[in-house]
Amino acid sequence: MNIGIVCYPTFGGSGVVATELGKGLAQKGHKVHFITYKEPARLLDTFNENIFFHEVSLNDYPLFDYAPYETALASKLVDVALHADLDIFHVHYAIPHASAAYMARQILLQRGINVPVITTLHGTDITLVGRDTTYEPVVTYSINQSCGVTAVSESLKADTFAHFDIKNEIEVIPNFIDFSRFKKTNKDHFKKAIAPNGEKIIVHTSNFRKVKRVEDVIHVFCSLSKEIPAKLLLIGDGPERQNAEKLVRNICSSIDVRFLGKQEAVEELLAIADVFLLPSESESFGLAALEAMACEVPVVSSNAGGIPEVNIDGVTGYLLDVGDIKGMAEKTLSLLKDENKLAQFKKNAYAQAQKFDISNILPQYEAFYHKIKDDRMCK
Secondary structure, eight states: OEEEEEOOOSSSHHHHHHHHHHHHHHHTTOEEEEEESSOOGGGTTOOOTTEEEEEOOOOOOTTOSSOOHHHHHHHHHHHHHHHHTOSEEEEESHHHHHHHHHHHHHHHHHTTOOOOEEEEEOSHHHHTGGGSTTTHHHHHHHHHHSSEEEESSHHHHHHHHHHSOOOSOOEEOOOOBOTTTSSOOOOHHHHHHHOTTOOEEEEEESOOOGGGOHHHHHHHHHHHTTTSOEEEEEEOOOTTHHHHHHHHHHHSOGGGEEEEEOOSOHHHHHTTOSEEEEOOSOOSSOHHHHHHHHTTOOEEEEOOTTGGGTSOBTTTEEEEOTTOHHHHHHHHHHHHTOHHHHHHHHHHHHHHHHTTBHHHHHHHHHHHHHHHHHOGGGO
16 A cells, blocks of 8 residues: 655654654554654654655745644645555544645545545543644544544543543554564663663663653652662653752752763663653553553553553553552552562563554554445545
8 A cells, every 4th residue: 555644743742652653653564654844753864665755845934923734735735646656545643634634625525536534542632632722623624534544542532521522432542562672672781881780770761751750760760669679761852841940959869860861772771770760640541551561560650541551450560549659669660669569560561562563553444444445435
C-alpha cells in the first residue's frame, strides 16, 4: 500500500509511535510518505527506499499573525495524494491533523479520487487539548468524519466516548515496542561510571510537564535514598525542569541526581536501570514504561489512564494512586532490598513487554487499513 502518515515530528509519544510505525511498515514493503513540517526525529539517520518525507512549507504573509498550518497541511496532503497515488491517510493526534485530512479528502473526492482517512488518538488530543471549547466541535466532527478511528488504549477509548459525542466506532490498537532497539544490553562499564559503588539506579523519562509529576519522582527518590545508596537519572526536558532542579537542591543530595536532558539513545540508559518511576497524573498508554520493561526494568507507577494495561501490579512492578509518594517509595524499596524479587520482576517486565512487540501490532494496523479500504461506507 501507499500510506500517507501525518504526525508531529517531535520526541513526543504520538510522533515517536507514528514514525516507528511507518518504519515498520516500510520494512514490510509498503510505501510510506511522512507529511509534516520537518523531518521526524526518529527518521533522522534512517534510510529506507520505501520511506519518503514531504515537508509542509509555510510562507510568511503580513496579513497573518500566525501562519495557517492546517490549510497548508491540507494542501500538501492533496499534492502528495495526487502524485504518490496514496491509498490511505493515517493521521496521528487529532489536532489539527484529522480536520486537515478531512478537508484534503473532500478536495480529492471532488476530483474523483477517494483516499480514506484513519485517525489515531494518542492522549492529550482527547484528554486535555481536545476538550478545550476552542477546539472541541472541530475535534468531534473530524473524528466522526474519519473513515476509521483507533485509540492506543482501552482507557483512551473510554475517555473519548465519555467526553465527546462520537458516533464512529473506535478500535483499540496499542502502542508497541521495537525489540531490535529496546532490549537489555551489557552496559556494565557505563553503570560503573554512574554508580561506582554499586548504588541502585532509578530512572524517569518524560517531557517534564506538570502532568508527569516530576517532583513526585524526586520526593520518592530522596525518601528511598535515605535507606539505600542510589542514583536518580532524569531524562528529558520541559517546563518543569527548573522547578525540579530547585527541589533537588533543597531536599536531596544533588550529587545523587543527574538531569540528562533529551537523549536519543534512551535504551542505553534504561539498560543500567534497576527501577523506572512513572507517577503521572494522566497517561493514555504509558509508552515510557513499556520501553523500560522491554529493557527488563520493573516499573513503579501511578494507576492513571492506560498504565494498568501495560504495568501489572505485583508482577511487573507496582501501581499506586496518583500522589502516593510514600507508597511509591515503600514499593520501590521493597524491590531494591530484595534481589530475588527484583530479578523476578525484571523477568516478568520483559515477558509482559513482549506482548507489545511491533511484530504483533503491525499486522493489526495492516488489517485495519484493508478493512477501511474495503468499507463501503467510505467509498
